[in-house]
Amino acid sequence: MLREAFAYGYREIAGVLDLTEANCRQLYRRATRRVGEPESRFAPAPERWEELVASFVTAAREGDLAGLEKLLAADATWWSDGGGKVTAARRPIEGREKVVRFAVGAFERWGAGLRFTAAEVNGGSALAAWAGDTLITVITVELRDGLISEVRAVLNPDKLGFVHRQLVRS
Numbered sequence: 398m399l400r401e402a403f404a405y406g407y408r409e410i411a412g413v414l415d416l417t418e419a420n421c422r423q424l425y426r427r428a429t430r431r432v433g434e435p436e437s438r439f440a441p442a443p444e445r446w447e448e449l450v451a452s453f454v455t456a457a458r459e460g461d462l463a464g465l466e467k468l469l470a471a472d473a474t475w476w477s478d479g480g481g482k483v484t485a486a487r488r489p490i491e492g493r494e495k496v497v498r499f500a501v502g503a504f505e506r507w508g509a510g511l512r513f514t515a516a517e518v519n520g521g522s523a524l525a526a527w528a529g530d531t532l533i534t535v536i537t538v539e540l541r542d543g544l545i546s547e548v549r550a551v552l553n554p555d556k557l558g559f560v561h562r563q564l565v566r567s
Contacts, residue, residue, distance in 0.1 A: 400425055446522050447515055450538050453545060454513055454524070457504040465497045470544040475499055480553030496548070507533075516564055525564060532561040 399405040399413065407425070411418045449468060456464035473496045479485025490499045508526075511533060516525040524536040535557065539547040551557065 443522060445543075446538070446540065449540065449543075449545065450515075450522075450524055450536075453500075453538070454504075457500040458508055460501050460505065462497055462501065465500060466493055468545050469493045469496055470541055470546040473544075473546055473548070475548045476550070478549075478551045478553050478556070480555055482554055483552045485550070485552050500548075518560060518563075525560075532557050532564065535560055 399410045400407075405413070407418045407421045410416075410421045410425075414421065416424075453465065453468050455461075456468065471493050472491070473493050475486065475490040475496045477485035477487075486499065490496050510528065512527045514525050514527065516523045516535065518525075518535055518537065521537060524538070526533045526536065533552070535551045537549045538545050539549075551560075
């Protein structure tokens with residue numbers, strides 16, 4: 398706000414906020430990118446979300462590349478959090494084609510025998526993957542314009558322990 402509304406320089410903003418100039422530049426960059434991002438005005442109906450996610454899982458399990466491509470936005474991103482304790486993608490996977498290949502490969506390698514259930518995590522819809530009674534991952538999916546724009550998979554056992562306890566109680 399100081400930069401846009403009052404034309405303050407980064408050095409002046411740094412003095413006012415008691416931050417470094419570099420930090421102020423980064424905050425400004427992030428804020429302008431965030432404000433410029435397309436935001437979906439309405440959340441999809443839970444039924445639509447579940448239908449889209451079920452189609453995604455089915456297509457990934459069956460290796461249906463064309464089916465997956467139809468479900469994903471062109472700029473789709475897959476994020477994984479293994480916490481350094483389990484195998485997970487170390488960097489975000491960006492772009493429809495790369496996400497499709499990653500999803501199919503992941504399901505081929507680790508998806509056999511997993512049971513998926515719908516869950517509520519952090520106030521939003523999620524997909525929980527179970528191997529027997531063990532929670533393997535929690536996947537959240539963000540939609541934009543009726544397509545999957547982001548997939549976030551938490552595989553970190555430390556984080557899953559808390560979620561597992563919450564899901565078992567409900």
